[in-house]
Amino acid sequence: MAIKYPLLLKIGIPVVIVAFVLLHVIKKKTKYKGGVRAANTAFARRLPEYKRYKDIQLFLRVAMEFCIMVAIIATLVLLARPVKTEVVSNGTKKRDIYLNLDVSYSICYLNYDLVDALEDVVKGLDGDRFGITIYNTSTVLYVPMTDDYDFIIRKLEELKDYFALQKEYMTLLYSEGYGADDFDYDRMYELEDALEYYDAGTLVNNYKKGSSLIGEGLASCLYSFPHLDDESRTRIIIMSTDNAERRIGRPLVELDEAADLCAKNDVTIFGLFPNEDNFEITNDYNDDYNALARDMKANVEKTGGVFYMQSDSLPVKDIVKDIQSQKVMEVNEITITKVVDKPVVPAIILLLSILLLIIMGAMILL
DSSP: EESSOOOHHHHHHHHHHHHHHHHHHHHHHHHSSSSSSSSSHHHHTSSSHHHHHHHHHHHHHHHHHHHHHHHHHHHHHHOOEEEEEEEEOOOOOOOEEEEEEEEEEEGHHHHHHHHHHHHHHHOSSOOOOOEEEEESEEEEEEEEEOOOOHHHHHHHHHHHHHHHHHHHHHHHHHHHTTTTTTHHHHHHHHHHHHHHHHGGGGGHHHHHEEOOHHHHHHHHHHSSSTTTTTSEEEEEEEEEEEOOOOOOSOSOOOOHHHHHHHHTTTTTEEEEOHHHHHHHHOSSSOOOOOHHHHHHHHHTTTTOOOOOOOOSSSSSHHHHHHHTOOOOBOOEEEEEEEEEOOHHHHHHHHHHHHHHHHHHHHHHHH
16 A cells, blocks of 8 residues: 655654644643642542542543544545555457347337347446347437447337337237227227337338338448447347348348448348248238248358347247357457555544544543
8 A cells, every 4th residue: 555645644743743742741841820729638649549540540641642643643644645556457348239120010029029138138248339220111220339238228128118019019910800890990099109109210211112121221230330440349230130121112222232241341240030930920921931031141141140040949038148159359458557545444543543532531521
């Protein structure tokens, strides 16, 4: 331990000692004046009780003076600031993760499980940054890249609410059968009103461009990374989609073009594809499930990533655990020198000295 302002002690402690010595010298030279004189006190002074009381009083006065001196010195030490220099050496994780969600209703079941599983992952992050983009026709930067994990968890909870509404809506349409005599139209309208809030930013120009523009959604996510040319960070995109575009005309970026851009910029994609049973329930266009999966798998793997097909044997939680175990870049060792205040010991001594001083003062008065 070191002292930040040692000059304060070098001057203060000698001054305190000299002051106490001078007080005792002055006290000895000062004669008692005034008061009422008592005769024949020699007998009382020879009594054992008187001697014992006098010795106790002398001990208490000396001890009190000692406590006063210790308290003053402890105060000087606190003012001089005892500190400790700590050298911390460690590598720092440098991973940026974007969650890229196709929010078309056909994969609401996959998306709900995914954001639910990612909440626990985010709670365990330390040094990584995380962001979220959602898209259908257009892309919304839902959470910019950040390490504010509490904020991320709140936004994931909002998305869970969104996908829960989507699930209820899709269940209502496909389980009860739209147009049936007992169909609950009132609930359907309530759900549509609630979903409109979330859908608004992701359906810009939907009537002109179509929906589920996966290539544009992935490219938008890619260019949401801050300082994309900075090579000191590992960049990952976790992408969920059924790869079933409903486009009108050619989109600005196709999926294979967006995947090439990711590979060029060293961004790894981990792709999640929905369960076949859910795909069949929500797909009205008779798309080839296996063909869409193969196309997505090829584009994911060209970035060095891994393609996952959700199934009963491979649930989303297991997929997320596998992604979580993937590489994390460690930079060269970083050494940080910190100066930390260490006031505990002198503060305790000061408090104990004051406490003893109060107790002995009370004893003298008794």
